Amino acid sequence: MNNETVIWTIGGLDPSNGAGISRDLAVFQNLQQRGYSLCTAVTAQNHMGVSCVQPVKADVLNQQFQALLELSSPSVIKISMIADDAQATVIAHWLEKLRQQNPQLFVVYDPVLSASAGGQLSTLSGDAIAALCANCDLLCPNYHEAQALTESQKGGVELIHELNQKLDARAVVLKGGHSGCEAVEDLLWQHNRAGTFSVKASRLAVSKTHGTGCTFAAALSVFVAQNFELEDALYLAKCYVFEALQQAENNVRSAGNGPWHTLGLPGWPKHRQLDFAFSEQAGLPAELAAPFPSIDREKFRFYPVLDSIDWVRWALGQGVKTVQLRLKDASDEQQLRQHIRTAVKLGRRYDAQVFINDYWALAIEEGAYGVHLGQEDLASADLNAIAAAGLRLGLSTHSIVEIERACRVQPSYIALGHIFPTQTKDMPSQPQGLTKLGFYQQWLADRFPTVAIGGISLQRAKPVLAQGVSSIAVVTALTKASKPGEALQQFNGVVNEHFSQ
């Protein structure tokens, strides 16, 4: 991914480069982002401990803000070590000002109070921390910090509830590295979502973990800046740190007994590495015994999604080999069954791959070629029954977490949406854009055929296909075209040219 954004990091300077702002800048650079730093304290420390902390004066911090604003305007600010209340007042002032200029500004607060190797770093009062939290979008403490902030010995979801009672956070990532458990589990809670989302990693045998918290929060800030949903940002940040630690573990012999962070950073995560789970939202579907039947990829390259049997008949008559019947205003069950039956028959007559959207039970009964389902259907649809009936299955996805959830059921294809703004339906998520589409495609690495959907016009077809997807799906580019026959021919031209290269 290479959409450069500007990220500011506010924190202390660690001369050993394991933690603090120099570590953050290394992570930003490793992930191809433009980073700037504001220094709150000069420390003398390494992975074995902190020997001295010299806070910078509040006025010096204030001038750093002024100097940086002349250069850039951040999309994300990461805050970690704040030495004292006077600094917190300066930061609160600037956050307010920057938010006025950019209401989309996202602030991540990693409340570093002491170093992992031991040593107090901050004299920040409880009131100052509470005021900061109210100004932040995401609070990401580790267990020690969360317990210190709440004066509680609880853990897990209960600890997050304690945090919420004390501090007015909009979202919390509770880092599990210090929980003492066998697996390291990070929990995400968001004020506007039910339940929590968690990512688990096995504990690696790396002994010197100085700076893992900073590395994690810096990577998380990058993924947020790249407009990933918080669940994805947490998942990717965790993969990033896991990969960095794994790399260190593998290299430990050649690197001698030095700290892990000197062994290099891994770059953008490229594939699935860790398990995740939802506590209350639509859970993970059970893994099925066998993959869903495959589709004919050559027939799949252009995929009209159509809202009537007349359109299906027309498209198949024009030679289209994959279509979807997507009926959204069907109230009469008999009529609905009739439409699905006709679509199935037409599919057989034209030797085409006809998918039925939503109505999986009727699709089974009518012997359809396949069904297309959304994420919310995953919890309610009987996937085993669809598989047992031999139907193909297509699944919608809009994020890495949804992609990974879809992969568990080994579908016949995965839809990636919505790429551009669409008039066809209200989408709860943001358009993905081409860069993210390319990232998703690389992430999937041809595990399943893919189809891009959402706002794809004739002009956009070529750059979308260039991201490596197996197919493009369109609704209005065909059904609202002034001359649908011509539009279809033009799409065929672009698709054939792309796949003949």
Ligand SMILES: Cc1ncc(COP(=O)(O)OP(=O)(O)O)c(N)n1
């Ligand atoms: C090819 C393709 N991709 C995505 C969708 C969207 O399906 P879903 O999320 O189930 O939403 P509705 O279409 O039911 O509104 C699709 N239909 N086809």
Ligand SMILES: Cc1nc(C(=O)O)sc1CCOP(=O)(O)O
């Ligand atoms: C039905 C649908 N599903 C989407 C998804 O992202 O899951 S986008 C979409 C509508 C696509 O219509 P158009 O080509 O007119 O933009």
Ligand SMILES: [Mg+2]
């Ligand atoms: Mg649907």
